[in-house]
Amino acid sequence: MSWWPFKKKARFQKQEFVSDFVQNASKPIPGQRAISQLEFVVLDTETSGLNSQKDQILSFGAVKIIRKSIVISSGVEWYPEIEVKGERAATIHGLVKTSNQLEHSIFMKKITDYLGGAILVGHHVGFDLEMLLQLGRRFGLDTFPNSVIDTQNFALRLEQGPQANFGQFRPEEYSLDRVCERYNIPLEDRHTASGDAFLTAQLFLKLLQLAQKKGINTYQELIR
Numbered sequence: 732m733s734w735w736p737f738k739k740k741a742r743f744q745k746q747e748f749v750s751d752f753v754q755n756a757s758k759p760i761p762g763q764r765a766i767s768q769l770e771f772v773v774l775d776t777e778t779s780g781l782n783s784q785k786d787q788i789l790s791f792g793a794v795k796i797i798r799k800s801i802v803i804s805s806g807v808e809w810y811p812e813i814e815v816k817g818e819r820a821a822t823i824h825g826l827v828k829t830s831n832q833l834e835h836s837i838f839m840k841k842i843t844d845y846l847g848g849a850i851l852v853g854h855h856v857g858f859d860l861e862m863l864l865q866l867g868r869r870f871g872l873d874t875f876p877n878s879v880i881d882t883q884n885f886a887l888r889l890e891q892g893p894q895a896n897f898g899q900f901r902p903e904e905y906s907l908d909r910v911c912e913r914y915n916i917p918l919e920d921r922h923t924a925s926g927d928a929f930l931t932a933q934l935f936l937k938l939l940q941l942a943q944k945k946g947i948n949t950y951q952e953l954i955r
Contacts, residue, residue, distance in 0.1 A: 743868060743869050743870060743871050744871055745870070745871025745872075746836070746870040746871055748839075748840045748843060748844070748870075749839075749843065749867070749870050749871045749872045750871075751843075752843035752844070752846070752847075752872070753872070753876055755847055755848045756846065756847065756848045756875065756876040756877045757876040758848055760850075760878065760950050761950065762949060762950055762951030763949050763950070763951065764949060764950045765948060765949060765950075766799065766939060766942075766943075766947075766948060766949065766950065766953055767798055767799050768798075769850060769950060769953075770795065770796070770797050770847075770848075770849045770850065771795065771796040771797075771849055771850045771851075771852050771880075771935070772793050772794075772795055772796075772845065772846050772847075772849040772850070772851055772852065773793060773794055773795075773796060773852040773853060773928050773929075773931050773932040773935060774791065774792065774793040774846075774851060774852070774853050774856070774859060774928055775791075775792050775793070775853055775854075775859060775924045775925075775927040775928040775931060776788050776789075776790065776791050776792075776859045776862050776863065776924055777789045777790045777792075777922070777923065777924045777927075778862055781858070783858060783861040783862055783865060784865075786862075787811075787813065787814065787862075787865070787866075788811055788862050788863065788865075788866065789810065789811075789813070789924075790808055790809065790810050790811075790923070790924040790925075791807075791808070791809050791810075791811075791838075791842060791863070791924055792806075792807065792808040792809075792923065792924025792925030792926070792927065792928040792929075793805075793806070793807055793845060793846075793924075793925075793928050794806040794807075794925070794928050794929055794932050795849070796852075796932055796935065796936065799936065799939060801929070801932050801933070801936065806925055806928070806929065807841075807845065807925070808923070808924055808925035809831075809833060809838060809841055809842070810831050810832045810833060810838075811832060811833055811835055811838040811866065812832045812833065812834055812835060812838075813832065835866055835869065835870075836870060838866065839863075839866055839867050839870055839872070842863065843867075843872070846875070846877065848877065849877065850877060850878045850879070850880060850954075851875065851877045851878070851879045851880070852879075852880045852881075852882060852931065852932075852935050853881065853882065853928075853931060854881070854882045854883050854907045854910075854927075854931050854934070855881065855883050855907075856879060856880075856881045856882075857879075857881065860875055860879070863875075878950075878954055880935075880953070880954065882907075882910070882931055882934055882935055882938060883905050883907075883910070885935075885938050885942075886905060886910050886934075886938055887900075887905055889938060889941050889942060889945065907927065907930065907931065907934070908921075910934060911930060911933075911934055914934060914937040914938075916930065916933050916934055916937065918930070
């Protein structure tokens with residue numbers, strides 16, 4: 732029996748579906764590829780709180796944008812099994828369709844299959860991806876190799892210039908609600924994962940129109 736008090740964090744074996752996803756998502760996208768030829772997945776999560784280390788995903792919603800159009804038929808909303816116990820359990824379980832909950836490996840496989848090599852888009856998307864990794868690490872997923880666009884940062888860059896930073900503005904000015912209002916997007920089906928994903932997809936298309944007016948037409952110009 733080892734007496735050594737310092738143990739390395741356990742690393743989970745990479746599952747086959749994770750290896751396939753990482754290989755596909757790691758393929759480089761040519762810099763000169765036109766934005767109209769790119770595939771995007773706009774995603775959102777609903778969670779039990781805002782602590783990516785302690786809280787968990789209640790639902791995942793997403794929709795695809797292909798050839799600068801929202802593919803309505805591609806919209807999804809999935810629910811993972813919930814592990815909350817104690818006094819919070821009843822409240823958390825009341826927020827999801829418990830009959831539709833998926834075992835975690837199935838939930839993550841469906842998501843990685845859906846994302847593929849697409850560019851990932853979301854509003855404050857870093858939080859959503861970290862919450863997904865909280866589950867994904869159990870199956871060997873350490874990161875998302877995909878290119879990522881945060882519509883919050885994208886809107887700031889287009890409206891205020893590439894050197895602007897959030898320290899110059901009140902945070903609520905670039906909340907999803909406020910930015911959508913500026914672009915005349917009706918705030919419907921708010922605060923569901925699929926509803927917020929669709930709302931963000933509409934916003935992203937508006938931002939792409941503005942980007943085109945500013946001479947942003949290729950993948951390289953989009954992600955710089």
